[in-house]
Amino acid sequence: MPETARYRAIARTLMREIETGKLATGSLLPRRVDLSRRFGVNRITVDRSIALLAARGLVVSHRGGGTRITAQRPALNLAVITSRAEVESLEAWQRHLPDGGTCQWTHLRLEELQSRSDRAHLSRFDGLLWYLPYSAAYEWIRDIRGKQPQLVLNREMSDVSYVSTDHRTPIRDLTSARLRAHPAAIPVFLRTRPDPLPGVVGLRQEGFVDACREAGRFYEVLDLPEEFAAKQALLEERLRPTAGRPVLLVSSSVFHTGAVATWVCRHHWTWGKELLYSDFDDRFPAHVWGVRVTTFIQDYAQLAEVGTEKLIAMIQGKEKDVRLLLPPVRVDGDT
Known part of the structure; x- marks a missing residue:
C-alpha cells in the first residue's frame, strides 16, 4: 500500500474507534510507539495519521502530555451540493465522506435550489462542498464567494478554492x-x-495541445458525437492509415473507447504500433475492449478526503485560498 494510502487508512481506523467510543472522549490516544507497532509502520506515518485526526478536530496534542481525544459527536454542519446528473456517482463516492466525529453532511441538489431565498438558506451550513459542479452552478458559487467557506471538487475555478x-x-x-x-x-x-x-475536457485538450506545440507538431481535434454509430462514421471518414506513420490518438474520456476499439478491430490495426491510444478513467478489464488500455484513473476517495480536510481547515481559519491539483494514477496498458 502506498505511503499516502497507509497513513489515511490508519487515520480512518482510529476515527471509527473514536466514533464508536472504543477510544473515549477525554482519554489519551495510545502512545505513538504503540501505534507504530500495532499498524506495522514507522513513526513518521503515525505522525501523519495523528496530524490528520488533529486537522479534523478529533484530537489535541500536548507537549509532554500525550494526545487527547476531544470530539466524539459531529461538530460541523456541512452540505455537499450536486446536480441531478451526478447523483448516481455521488452515491458511490459518498462513502468516502467522513461522518460522525467531526461532520454532519446534508446532500442538496442544485435543481432544488432555484430562488434567492434558497440560496440564503445555504448560510445555515458551516461550509459547502460543490461536487463536480456544472456551469449552471458557477453563478451561485461566485455569489457566495467571500461570504461562506466553500470548496469545489474536481473543477478548476480561478477565483474559488x-x-x-x-x-x-x-x-x-x-x-x-x-x-x-x-x-x-x-x-x-x-x-x-x-x-x-x-x-x-478543455483542460485535457490543453495538455494535448501543449505537448504538440512543444514538439512543433501539427495536430487535429475531432469532435465526436454521443451516438455510437455517428462516432464510427466520423472515425471512418477522418482516420486514414499512412504507411510508416502511426496515429497517436488521445481520447478526452473512456466514452469513446468502445467506438475506437470497434474501429481498430474492423481495420485490423495493431494496438501500440499503428495506433497509440490513451483515455481517461477507464476502469474496464482487458476483455471488454480486447486489450489493456493505457489510461489515467482518478482517485475519488482521495479527492473526497483531501477536499474535506481543506474545507474544514478553511472553516477553522487555518487556510484561505486553496488551489490543489492531485495527480491521477497512470495505468500503462498495451495501447
Whole structure:
C-alpha cells in the first residue's frame, strides 16, 4: 500500500474507534510507539495519521502530555451540493465522506435550489462542498464567494478554492513522451460534443495541445458525437492509415473507447504500433475492449478526503485560498 494510502487508512481506523467510543472522549490516544507497532509502520506515518485526526478536530496534542481525544459527536454542519446528473456517482463516492466525529453532511441538489431565498438558506451550513459542479452552478458559487467557506471538487475555478484531479499535466507528459518515441506519429485528440464535463475536457485538450506545440507538431481535434454509430462514421471518414506513420490518438474520456476499439478491430490495426491510444478513467478489464488500455484513473476517495480536510481547515481559519491539483494514477496498458 502506498505511503499516502497507509497513513489515511490508519487515520480512518482510529476515527471509527473514536466514533464508536472504543477510544473515549477525554482519554489519551495510545502512545505513538504503540501505534507504530500495532499498524506495522514507522513513526513518521503515525505522525501523519495523528496530524490528520488533529486537522479534523478529533484530537489535541500536548507537549509532554500525550494526545487527547476531544470530539466524539459531529461538530460541523456541512452540505455537499450536486446536480441531478451526478447523483448516481455521488452515491458511490459518498462513502468516502467522513461522518460522525467531526461532520454532519446534508446532500442538496442544485435543481432544488432555484430562488434567492434558497440560496440564503445555504448560510445555515458551516461550509459547502460543490461536487463536480456544472456551469449552471458557477453563478451561485461566485455569489457566495467571500461570504461562506466553500470548496469545489474536481473543477478548476480561478477565483474559488478547489481540490481537483490534474487533468492537464498527465496528458501533456504522456503525449510528449509518445511524440519523442514516435516522431512520425500523427497526433489526434478526441473531444466530446456536447461536452459532458464542462471545463475538464478543455483542460485535457490543453495538455494535448501543449505537448504538440512543444514538439512543433501539427495536430487535429475531432469532435465526436454521443451516438455510437455517428462516432464510427466520423472515425471512418477522418482516420486514414499512412504507411510508416502511426496515429497517436488521445481520447478526452473512456466514452469513446468502445467506438475506437470497434474501429481498430474492423481495420485490423495493431494496438501500440499503428495506433497509440490513451483515455481517461477507464476502469474496464482487458476483455471488454480486447486489450489493456493505457489510461489515467482518478482517485475519488482521495479527492473526497483531501477536499474535506481543506474545507474544514478553511472553516477553522487555518487556510484561505486553496488551489490543489492531485495527480491521477497512470495505468500503462498495451495501447
